[in-house]
Amino acid sequence: MAGKIFAVLVALITLATAYCVIAHVWWMPVDISVHGPKIDHQLEETVLVAGLLFIAGQLVLAAFAFLYGAAGRKPTQIPGGAKPLIIFAFVLVGTEVLALSFIGSKAWGSVYFEAPDPASMRVDVQAGQFAYYFRYPGPDGKFGSLHPDLINEGNQNYFGLDPDHDPDAKDDIVTAEFAIPVNKPILITLHSKDVGHSFYVRELRIQQDFVPGLNIPIHFTATQTGRFEIVCTQLCGLGHYNMKAYLSVLSPADFDDWLKKQASLQ
Amino acid sequence: MPLTSAHAAVHHAPPQGFIRKYVFSVDHKVIGIQYTTLSIVAAFIGMALSWAFRIHLGWPDAHIPLLEMLSKNGAPGGLMTPEYYLSLVTMHGTIMAFFVLTAAPMAGYGNYILPIQVGAADMAFPRLNMASFWVTFVGFLLACATFVIPDGPPLSGWTAYAPLSAVGAVAGPGQGWGQNLWGLSIAIFCVASLLGALNFIVTTLDLRTKGMTMSRLPISTWAWFINAWVSLLAFAVLLPTCLLLVLDRLGGTSFFIPGGLVINDQMQPHSGGSPLLFQHLFWFFGHPEVYIIILPAFGIVSHIIPTFIRKPLVGGWKVITWSMIAIGTLSFVVWGHHMFVSGMSPYMGMVFSVPTLLITIPSTIAVLVWVFSLYRGNIRFDTPMLFCLGFLSLFITGGIGGFFLAQPSTDSYLHATTFVVGHFHFTMGLSAIFAAFAGFYYWFPKMFGRMMNEKLGKVHFWLSFPLVYCVFMTMHLTGFAGAVRRYSAFVDDFMAPLIPTNRFISVAALLLGATQFVFLFNAIWSRFKGPKAPDNPWGGTTLEWDTTSPPPFDNFGGRQITVYHGPMEYDGEASVMQTSPPAAVAGT
């Protein structure tokens, strides 16, 4: 009796889980990046492969629990013993995991192994407990150098710029919101002011840690306008849950207006 | 290796007096019970921490009265501050991973059962064994001490990434002396584990009784033996890592801290260090650690299932044992899958992804062996077997979740979401715990000479099993939505709609916690009032069932033990004890 109850329970759990996944009860938001479809495709493939294995594994377990409660039978082993199991594991699972690896490398590669477009718009991103700040190079196209000893958040010098002595820094535009034009390649460099943080935009299908001491480049192109959240996913202290910024993907005209307005507020 | 009786080598007189018998005892059986008791206490503390932060996640405005008593700074008026939430999460992970999951199935049951299963009178180094328990205990006290010091426990997670954990109190609340105590506590735990691993290895190699060849070892002993090797290599790396961390904090060094950092408006004096170095060192230990946690569970389940299906595992001892050896070995080359988005070279993403996916193969073989052994068995659904079946379901689920995290492309979306939390709770958390419960219900009669209550055991299982899915499968699903982990509140636009789901998880978690009191009551009550247990209540075949319940001081009452059979031989429904002389078994 216990075996049958276990089997039914496992079957119900398996069905409920499968339903929630297939029906996308909780699912990824819309993808707005050029490389996103490759990642989404890889995820769907994995759901299929992993899902089938999950369902098969749980249902076989349930079936055996259901069928083989003590009934005075003479216990015997499956025909062929362990050999078919080992072959199955090596051949089916082995092939499948290698396939996922090599096909998946294209998705991974589209984020990291392709060089950024030389005409990318560059933005410098700084993460610090507990906010993100963004820096646009301004009309001269050059970023001013950073002087951590000059950082004064109370006076809104978040990056430690020295506009009085550094001509490149004079026209840098520092913002708390990350706005970009749609359909334009963007190259961002990530650096941290203090401890580890991370840059996670679900819709862009990008997640990259900030590592103190490193300047990490990431490039992407957004394909839809809208307002999206950048959230921190690397535990950085008490304000970790409240560390976010908004990504605004704008039409090129709107972006130009926005940048002009931000420049006037510096 | 000589297969002579080792009684002379470890012979020591029975201890006299309460202190030598139950406190500072060199008897592996007492030490095993001490470890198990420590783990149960630690488990309830770890669970209580989770109840506190799950209540906070489900009802953020709740005033939790007991919490203010624990920490006036952390929860003034009973309202949990963001830093205290993270401190509770940090200590929950630390206490559970080290003092429960690494301690109980390995040091707890292993210490008690392994010497008996190989036919020895005690471990090879009984005094070292006693030392390793008390050193573990000191480590545990240091971990608990973080709650009573003014700065409180650290908040950097059980993973303690630098530089947050390395720069000292300037990093903010929760990063004061608590982090130092944490580092010392874990370093001390490493020492204890290394001592324990030595004992397991030497005992298994040198103290096997006559006839106990390596091929006749019970699978649980194999698992503890393989695990001891993995522990030796992994803890040897964590120990210096913790010391380097404490040096960065107290000694002015900069192993993990680069230059130019501004924290709380102060330029940090460090320079030249690498935060990624910490991650590599930690995960070089951290990944084998999860296998250190699960291998004893594999052994326990492999040992118990044959008893309750009345036949050996498919493939005998070789297939399952070689799978465990393969898993233990491969576990050392996959650590980078925790670091796909960490800033390490993206090429390493592929380098680590391939072996991580390949580890699926021996794991699949093991699962197939267990599941397909059920085929045409005569399954008896006593509590130990129910927990083994539960283990199988949970491990299948957890393992499948690994597919998503083993590939860097999909991991780049799922990293640091609740998907990961669900995944590791299924694999190293609840699978190992279910196996530990199976072992507890299975060996309790042997250890204490009394039977546990079957009805309460079944209630414990039937409530726990579905509740585990309610809590942790739901986390997989919210992870698909990108729900971020380690958040003390859900203020983001996309997180707010997940609050009702989180409340559901919290309710299920609290119910799951409450259910564990059924187990606790059963264990304590049965210890004193349970019906007397026979020598072999389950019909096992291995050496521990060939002695009294509980065993005498030297395990076998001075008898010469000679082994003639493997550990999983059955003749129809009847057990073939390992000590049965060959003539007694007809037509096998």
Next chain:
Amino acid sequence: MKTQHRIALLTLCLLVLALALLRSAPSVGAAATSQITGTVKLDGQAPHAKPIDMSKDPACAQTRSGAPPTTENVVVGGNGGLANVVIYISQGLTGNEGATPSQPATIDQKGCVYVPHVVAMNVGQHLTVLNNDKTAHNIHPQPNPTGGNAQWNKSQTAGSAPIDVSWTNEEVAIPVKCNIHPWMRAFIAVVKGPFGLSDETGSFKLDNVPAGTYTLTAWQETYGTQTQKVTVAAGKPASADFTFKAK
């Protein structure tokens, strides 16, 4: 009542009245204290007050009121009056300046800025920290490590109770930051004796200053300090004006 009794009763009443009047009179030197008033001005152009973008925490906007927030390192009123300047007596105090105020000073976190931006208070006086925002703040005063005041760091979740603290040592001024909202900045000036804080017009007033000659110091977070000697006579308010030069 007989006449003698009436006189006795009247005398008694008068005595009681006199005593009451005497007791209710201000403390020692009451008739001998005076005020120092004045104005602080900025000579030159104030630096551009950059608006603060608080979009990272939408809850800040919920309790926001008034003008859009800008950096408050230099706040200048219409006629060049410099606000948030702390004026206090740095030399000449004799210890007869009266007891520490029993009213606590307050600082509020509202709309994700500190209100007021600068708090002036006495050693030993209580400070009440309020959080009237719908988001958690983490109040972090950073006194000089060698100055004697203890550094502390406390989270205040939305709706939690006020925090009550006091300072043991003088310090002008303790910077205060919020760990969660990096743009938030306040200063707490802890002084002994009478003090004043200039408002938007630059005017300030120190009350209950006993007669004497003093050195008056004016402190502003960007422009530093200036001093002036001032003599206060009994019953005659003194005045002192300060002018800071813009950089």
